[in-house]
Amino acid sequence: MTKLFLAAALLLFVFTPFARAKSNRSSFGSDITVVEGESADNIACAFCSVHIQGDAQGNVAVLFGSVTVAPTHNISGNVAIFGGDLNLNDEAVVGGNVAIMAGNANLASTATIHGARTVLPGRLWLLLPFTPLFIFIGIIWLIVYLVCRNRYQFPVYPNGRGF
Structure with missing residues (x-):
């Protein structure tokens, strides 16, 4: 019985990190692109830009860069940008809140932000x-x-x- 328990515990400890592995992305100085058909969880970027042509399931945080969402794609979480712009194309959706400091929110006519929007424009x-x-x-x-x-x-x- 103890051998069976140890084997089950070993399998649990070996395969749990792979089951929980998320596609979080982070970068410093090089742009992040989520391609068509791909999904990313949380995205953090400093001194670079984020181009979302797929879907982002988590939050997006950018320092001194911009976020561009392709048409008909979405960001499920919140968006925080310091020193950059948010560009939402046609039918792009942000499911959470948007906070932009020292930048602008450029929205297409059919783009949607479901949460609160706080924009402090001006550099x-x-x-x-x-x-x-x-x-x-x-x-x-x-x-x-x-x-x-x-x-x-x-x-x-x-x-x-x-x-």
Whole structure:
């Protein structure tokens, strides 16, 4: 009985990772393309773009890139984009929420977003993550300016010189 239990446990531990394996995709610097007839779960991309010509079953997150969905295809989850655009072609569907910061949502007339849509257009939002760094650099510049200002000795001109 114990040998049978150990064999079943071994099979369970060996084949469980393959049964749970999902087609999550992630990339840094190179574009991700989900081709026709293919399905992907969650997609994460930094400094690249996502082209969906198949279906995305999970969420899509893009940093400094854009998301393009081909006609009649969909994204089942949420879409989050920082520094890029969302392009939905005819009859493309986003099943969840859409959040775009420093970009635009370009929707065809028959494209649909089922969840909430939050778009903060304008590229000035790209400076927001760097605000603490700018403040830190400004404080250092102020300290260096105040220290150097007091160290410089201005020349003394003698009195009585004049016209």
